[in-house]
Amino acid sequence: LFQVAIAFHALVFYPVWPLYAQTEEEEEVNAVEQAKDFFCGYTEEEPDINELFLQLQAMAADEALPNIVLADAYKYQGCIMAQYGENEYQASLLFRKALRLNSRLGMCAQNPALALFKKVIRETLDDTAPVIQHDPATNRFADDRLTIGVEIADAGETAFSMPAEVLLFYRSPASPNPEGWATLQMFSDAPGNTAYSVVIPGTLLPKATGESFDYYFQVTDELGNVGTTGNPEQPFSFVPLPETKTPPPAVAVTPPAATPPSIVEPEPTPEVTPPPTTPVPEETVVEETAPPAFTTRTPPPASEEKPIWKSWPFWTVLGVVVVGSAVTTAAIASGGGSSSNPAENGTVPVTIVP
Known part of the structure; x- marks a missing residue:
């Protein structure tokens, strides 16, 4: 019996025991899950709001918990404060604390505090329009x-920066309202994909040559930031059937009928009286006379050369020499005591033979 009792205890109580042996941390985490199930509409049972708020406050005060868990604790405190406390200011402060711990913190669409939560994100993290x-x-x-x-x-850095709606505004002569703008929603191929497209059926495209399909875009992210490309004044245009420039048809040119030439009588030319002429003075003609004939002079006959002793310069030089010699001889003779030898006196007698 004892062994049967032990076996029964092991089979019944041991599988159930872990349900009662939860740690305090697991209970705190369950408070976040309980708040999530309630605010997202996963359960219709309303928890004890005061008790849930106190558990979430205790979690937020525990710095040992991960930032993701702490951010959820502040977020659901803000949800309780916004819905039950009716204090949007305190709820906004709690949301800001949650976003500082986790900038990509999200919130389910069924949460009544979602609009306030997005407003806080737009004011604190992301207020730029998508590009x-x-x-x-x-x-x-x-x-x-x-x-x-x-x-x-530019999809932004928050959980609500992704596009919430991408619209194509178009204007076409084939649309029900040719002068106004209509919209078509654009879609992406997969969640998180930033490429969006739309297919325009042929019933909305122009049918006439040269008509255009005008369009522009508008995107709104989950925070309400709106971005556009193009506008009604400067839209994009697509022409399905562009105009083709064809040369103009050739035009046959017929020459005009020939007309007989008209004879035009010449007008009489008026008589022109010449101006009076002034007499031209006669030119004086000067007769050229032949220059006088030159006469040829014959040079005089060459004279015969005279011997040198018949020329007067010879006898002039000779006279000078004779006179000088005589004077010199007289001076020497009057000197007395001088030698009778002409050689001693320094003179040499010269005899001139004619």
Whole structure:
């Protein structure tokens, strides 16, 4: 019996024991799950709000818990404060604390405090409009259908920065309201994909040559930030049937009928009286006379050369020499005591023979 009692105890109580042996941390985590189930509409049973708020406060004061758990604790405190405390200011402060711990913190669509939570995110984290990129060259026109695509370049850094709605505004002569703008919603291929596209059926495309399909884009993220590319004044345009320039038809040119030439009588020319002429003075003609004939002078006959002793310069030089010699001889003779030898006196007698 004892062994049977032990076996029965092991089979009955041991599988159930872990349900009662939860730690304090697990109970706190269950408080977050309980708040999530309630505010997201997963359960219709309303918990004890005061007890739940106290448990969430105790979790937020425990710094040993991960930031993700602490952020959820502050977030659901803010939800209780917004819905039951009717104090949006205190709820906004709790939401800001939660977002500082986890900037990508989200909230389910059924939560009554979602609008306030998005407002806080827009004011604190993300207030920029999404950026749309579109290249008209990427449009695809086939089988009488037009596919238009865009790329959302700036999706932001929060859980609510992704596009919530992407719209194509279009104006077409084939639409029910040709002068007004209508909308078509654009979709992405997969969640989180930033590429969006829309297919325009042929019934909305112009049928006449040269008519255009005008369009522009508008995107709104989950925080309410709105971005546009193009506008009603400057839209994008697509022309399914562009105008083709054909040369004008050739025009046959017929020459005009020949008309006989008309004879035009010449007008009489008026008589022109010449102006009076002034007499031209006669030119004086000077007769040229032949120059006088030159006469040739014959040089005189050459004279015969005279011997040198018959010329007067010879006898002039000779006279000078004779006179000088005589004077010198007289001076020497009058000197007395001088030698009778002419050689001693320094003179040499010269005899001139004619």
